[in-house]
Amino acid sequence: MAEDIEARFRSPEAYELARLALEHLESQRIWPTPVNYELWSYIIAEPxxxxxxELERLLVAGEPITDVLTERLASTYLPKGRLSEQIRDTGKALSRELASAEQAIRTAQESSENFSSRLEETTRTLEKDPSGAALQDVVADLTDATKQMQLQNASVERALAASTTEVAMLREQLEEIRKEAATDPLTLLANRRAFDEAIERIRAEVSEGGGDFCLALLDIDHFKKFNDTWGHQTGDQVLRYVAGVIRQRVAPPMFAARFGGEEFALILPEESLSETAFLVEQILKDVSVASVRRRSTNDNLGVITLSAGIACYRPGDTVHDLIERADASLYNAKRRGRNRLAVEGDG
Structure with missing residues (x-):
């Protein structure tokens, strides 16, 4: 899908996409910064x-479109596009270091071949003239060849050591880029893109090899009230608080992500419905165990509560099927009064 959108940006309709993106920005009185232009271009291309x-949800909720918000959206929904240049540059540097290591190895091979040739030549010389004078010349020649070989080997070792260190650093850098592309910057949980990839992979594995897994969706109750009453920075504090509780309870192979807005998703491989329900109940209790205070003013924000819904994989399920049932369970929990868990099949 991303490749299709990129192709559209290079097609004759690119000018039309650009015009529509600018029109949307102007109609909503949003300044056409590079980040905003990029976001709205993707929105127009994939409505x-x-x-x-997510943007429609924010607009309906009355969220102001600030630079902080658009940067967050870009980091969450456009990681590959925004990090592609960094990945490409690191990849080029890695290729250069590997080429340098390859050249060092080739040089060592040539040096070894030259040394072998000189040994063969020396052997032929001794066979033709085994006199003391010839032997003295041979020893001098071998001494010189050995010194050259040692110098060359030392140079190769230094080159390989430097390349090995640089390659290790570049690999770490690529790993950091990969993590950044899959992480929601506000909550430090996996982002929606990473969630989509993870649940599709797990569903395919279970579909082919058997097994079970469950999906839980958790939503912060009355979250809009925090934003309206205290402002969006306090809303962000609440999101980080809930995410911190989730990180303490969820460990690999379990998978936790910010699903969107104030909603979180947990993928629990090899967990039964009852085991998943127990874990989610613990998270709900941990979140609501004490009042939260506003960091900037120490005002009491009250108790934060979550509603949650669970659905477990059924043979033949698509990802959409599973999410739809988990979402229906979440809605059931909200309908029944919030601050509770509902599982699929509950009345």
């Missing part, structure tokens, strides 16, 4: 995509 849906 039913996750980014467009």
């Amino acid at each position: 039913n995509g996750a980014l467009a849906r």
Whole structure:
């Protein structure tokens, strides 16, 4: 899908996409910064995509479109596009270091071949003239060749050591880029893109090899009230607080992500419905165990509560099927009064 959008940006309709993006920005009185232009270009190109849906939700909720918000959206929904240049540059540097190591190895091979040739020549010389004078010349020649070989080997060792160190650093850098591309910057949980990839991979594995897994969706109750009453920075504090509780309870192979807005998702491989329900109940209790205070003023924000819904994989399920049932369970928990868990099949 991303490749299709990129192709559209290079097609004759690119000018039309650009015009529409600028029109949307102007109609909503949003300054056309590079980040905003990039976001709205993707929204126009993929109006039913996750980014467009999230922005629509924010607009309906009355969220102001600030630079902080647009940077967060870009980091969450456009990681590959925004990090592609960094990945490309690191990849080029890695290729250069590997080429340098390859050249060092080739040089060592040539040096070894030259040394072998000189040994063969020396052997032929001794066979033709085994006199003391010839032997003295041979020893001098071998001494010189050995010194050259030692110098060359030392140079190769230094080159390989430097390349090995640089390659290790570049690999670490690529790993950091990969993590950044898969992480929601506000909560430090996996982002929606990473969630989509993870649940599709796990569903395919279970579908082919058997087994079970469950999906839990958790939503902060009355979250809009925090934003309206205390402002969006306090809302962000609440999101980070809930995410911190989730990180303490969820460990690999379990998978936790910010699903969107104030909603979180947990993928629990090899966990039964009852085991998943127990874990989610613990998270709900941990979140609501004490009042939270506003960091900037120490005002009491009250108790934070979550509603949650669970669905477990059924043979033949698509990812959409599973999410739909978990979402229906979440809605059931909200309908029944919030601050509770509902599982699929509950009345």
